[in-house]
Amino acid sequence: MSNSKPNHVRPDPDSVPPAVVNRLSLYLRELQHLVRDGEATTSSSQLGRRLGFTDAQVRKDLAHFGHFGHPGIGYRCEELVGAIRSILGTDREWSVALVGVGNLGRALLGYRGFAQQGFRLEAAFDADPTKIGSMLEGVEVHDIAQLAQVLADKRIELGLVAVPAAEAQAVADQLVSAGVGGIVNFAPVTLKVPEGVSKVGVDLARELEQVTFAVANREGSRVPRVHSPKSD
């Protein structure tokens, strides 16, 4: 077994671009696949090639957090998995609550990728009396009115917001009052949270726009490119 104690720098989280953190997650997934496939070591070029990045990008991203390569060896896969999990904070489990068990909420409860990365969905909440008290994917649906109490009892650390846009801010405020450290918001609205609480907004249309941007601007696409550049 390789030495797996954390051996990396912890920069101020606000100084690291979110895109770098996002890529850390991608590197982690690939490294986990490599470990599963029995690979002991890898390189920035192999890792980059599997994900469509340059080796320079991989090295630059990791350099935010320390030096992980070994001369003549490259990266030790298990060691780098341990370091990235420690950087991301997923070297331990997190207890998570979900608010809103409509279709999206149910999808999130059934999403196996969470448990794989150490996220335990421990409670769900809804305001609909026909849902309260039921078990979905092994998780009990509580009355939203009980949110503060249940979150305290279960020591919930993170909240997922999957309610309609009009209700999302009120739900976020309740989660913050109940002491969660971070919120992932799936409602198509920008939430305000106090400093010291982290949030990420998941806007599914944004993912589609990433794709249309590439398709619409690509040479030879079905979409005519309208060139009207200003002099720069």
Add this chain to the structure above:
Amino acid sequence: MSNSKPNHVRPDPDSVPPAVVNRLSLYLRELQHLVRDGEATTSSSQLGRRLGFTDAQVRKDLAHFGHFGHPGIGYRCEELVGAIRSILGTDREWSVALVGVGNLGRALLGYRGFAQQGFRLEAAFDADPTKIGSMLEGVEVHDIAQLAQVLADKRIELGLVAVPAAEAQAVADQLVSAGVGGIVNFAPVTLKVPEGVSKVGVDLARELEQVTFAVANREGSRVPRVHSPKSD
């Protein structure tokens, strides 16, 4: 009405960092809110403040695509909405197909944010005979075996993959063969697509990791920070 003809540069899409494109979507949402609220103009500092970015970040992001500000006025909201939609390719509608109508697929079919941004979900596919032929959220569920035919008939341009990880690559291959220009993948696996086809992977655990990164590394968080920086 302000002049709304496209008046921006179209850079090589591969030269624009994905994070910039992602922020364009955020700017677009805020500008759409401002227009709805009757605001005629805004500034990079107002736009940045609403989203938690610096004004310099906003200006730098937009500068990839041209000059949009007017001296003494700032940005005209409607004009900038038009420009960003043109840049993102969402100044027209896109026809979209969904493969996999489990919980996540149903959530995607019901997600109103897509239609708001001009994405028309026109067909769904599944292999489950009990689902084939049914209507979900006004969309017909077709037999996956009919994918190529239905995509051609409906001139589908983009595909959403919401099948289990083990089936995702095969589905992506079918979508590519059927001629879609872009794929948004919700399965927790990295897909391979040929050059010329765009893809974005949505890994919901990655969003959570963005949050745990900030929570775990924040001063005064519940999680002890382990400092073991190497000299650099």
